[in-house]
Amino acid sequence: MKISLAKRGILGLGAVVTAAALSIVPAATASAAIVPTVGSAHPVYLLSDLDGTQIPAGTVLGWNDSALFSPEPSDEDYNSVFTVPENTGQVRKFLSPRGQEANVNAWNAYGPLGLTPSGILLPNAMPSGNTSAGLGSPSGSSAVAQAGGDYSLGIAFFNGNQVLEVDFVYITVTANQRPELATWTFATPTAPATAPTVTTAALNAATVGTAFSQTLTADGTAPITWAVKSGTALPAGLALDGTTGVISGTPTTAGAYNVTLVATNTAGSAEKAFSGTVSAPAPTAPTKPAGSDANQVTITAPAKGDTTVTVPAGIANANKTLTAWAWSDPTNLGNxxxxxxxxxxVDISSLPAGDHTVALTLPGDGTFAVQAWGTFSKVSAAGDTLTDTVDLTAAVTASDLWSLNAEATAVDFGNVARNASVSKKLGKVTVVDDRNVLKGWNLTAAVSDFTNAANDVIPSSALTVVPGFYAGYTPLAGITTGTGSQLATSTAVSTLTSGALFDADLTFQAPKDAQTGDYKSTLTITLASK
Incomplete structure (x- = not known):
């Protein structure tokens, strides 16, 4: 075919017991506490009574085949037991409609089991062992075998007429008018989803300018998604990832906050309110004192050429080591x-001529409380550092160009044998972005299906695109190639008027089942601004 592309166990352990009489009779007087259930209370497995190995779900079993209920996936020692719930008086096995396992009135059939307080040891799961007919329809295990359909097969624990617990598997019965010839398969029921409960006690301490990250936690069936309740908000600068429950970011504003977070899964939602205060960042220097601030003292103005001033901090600060600071910008003058x-x-030799404020603080005091402060004027002396300013201006211009050009207009893969591939170059593609306002861009490629004159179709997936830069082109920072249909992308940088140059390796793989013929497709290249 020719392809062209235009650019666009223990025997008897589970034996059926038939001698005991059923003392719980399904009747209208059954306890009102009995309600339909979905999902077995515990995992239930079926084991071979020959070697205790697990029978895989979906295995076809005969109506009279012996298999053992087990809470464990295998039990070569034949010692696994179902724990007996507290206050249990009787235990039975049953056949019921799905979803009606705890509704005795809906049971199709049931059979006796011996109650041992130490646990129910590997009861037999043979469906025909449910020898008593229930009130459900069809009634009796033979009738179920003849009718076929979906049921639950399991064991139930009672306290009087109240069902305390049911453990079961789902079965599907293939009907036969001779019940002994009916067959069944089984699957473990899916446990019902549990609604979430938020377990995160509090949000961690947050400080302006300090990166924050905390993962929210909740009990309940996964997956759990997270959201901020409408009308509340996280502190400015923080964001919640709804999939992972991670709150992250860098707080930007100090102050109190109140937010309610909501956890949701298929069973429901739960919300929890959190409150706290975003702390202001710890100071790194004292605040410049001024006006009537406490502890102001009078500093004698230095004479021209003096390199020090004396700060009379007072007798309360006698014989102390203090840290000196000077302003306009806070400058640490040392201890x-x-x-x-x-x-x-205080050494003022590093200060320029002009008006200054000097303050003294205690070393190591994180509050930078000012012990004494004053002002003075430093007179310029020969050799002092002097400053003056010059205003600088520049006008940045641009061509305001925005263009896309694919140099070649067609790519011909020639003759391609079935299950073979041919590779060709796309050819130079030039992107020019020298707009007045730069925003970045994405360069993408889309390929249509290949078709021939007989309307046979080869899917577009037969073409593989591997983007790259054009040979000899040196890419500018901020411009990168992508993968597949994403040919390239750019941040807000100019390509200059010469443009950014790209190419791609195109590989066509002819399917093994393709019809012969000349196929055509269109590769469309799109340049989109961000």
Whole structure:
């Protein structure tokens, strides 16, 4: 065919017991506490009575075949037991419609089991062993075998007329008018989903400017999704991943918050309210004192050329090591030591000429409480560092070009044998983005199905696209190639007027069942702004 592309066990352990009489008679007087259930209370497996190995779900069994109920997937030692619930007075096995396992009035058939407080040891699951007819329809195990259909087969624990627990499997019966020839298969029922309960006690402490991450937790059947309840909000800067339950981000605003988070699964939803306070970031320098702030002192103005000033911090600060700070921007001038009168000599040689504020704080004090502060003016001296300013301006221009050009107009793969492949180059594709406002872009390719004159079709998946840069082109930072139909992408950078150059390897794989003929397809290249 020719292809072209236009660019667009223990024997008897489970024996049936028939001698005991059923003392719980299905009747209209059954306890009102009996309600339909979905899902076995515990996992139930069927084991071979010959070697205790598990019988796989879906195995076809005869109506009179012996198999053992077990709470364990295998039991070569034949010692697995179903735990007897507290207050159990009797135990029975049963056949019932699905969803009616705990509704005795709906049972189709039932049979006796001996009650041993230490546990029910591997009861026999033979359907014909349910020797008593129930009130359900069809009534009796033989009638079930003749009718066929979907049922539950299991054991039930009673306290008086109240069903305490049912453990069962789903079975599908293939009917036969001779019950002994009926067959059945089984599957373990799916446990009902449990609605979620949020278990996260509180949200972790959050601080402005510090990265935050916390995974919410909840009990209940997976998968559980998460959401912020309408009308509430996480602190600014934080976001919730609804799939993973991860709250992450960097808080941007200090203050109290209140948010309600909702966990949801197929069984329902649960919500929980959380409150807290986003703390302001810890200070890294004292706040510049001014006006009537406490502990202001008078600093004698330095003479021209002086490199120090004396800060009279007072007798309360005598013989202390303090840290000196200077403003406009907070500048750490280092530690100083006061004398017996509380005077500290501060080196101002690094400060330019002009007005300054100096403050003293205790080293290691995270609050940066000011012990003494004052102002002074430094007179410019020969050799002092001097500053002046020059305003700089520049106008950035652009061509405002936005274009896409594919150099070749067709790619011909030639003759391709069935189950063979041929590769060709797409050819140079040029993207120019020199718009006045840069936003980035995506370059994608879409391929239509291949068809011939007889309307035979080869799916577009027969073509594999491997993007790359055009040979000899040096890509600019921010422009990258993709995979498959995503040929390339760009951040908000200019390609310059020369453009970004791309190519791709195109490989056509002829299917083994393809009809012969000349096939055509269209590869469409699209440039879309972000």
């Amino acid at each position: 100083v030591t006061t004398d017996a009168n509380g005077n500290a000599i």
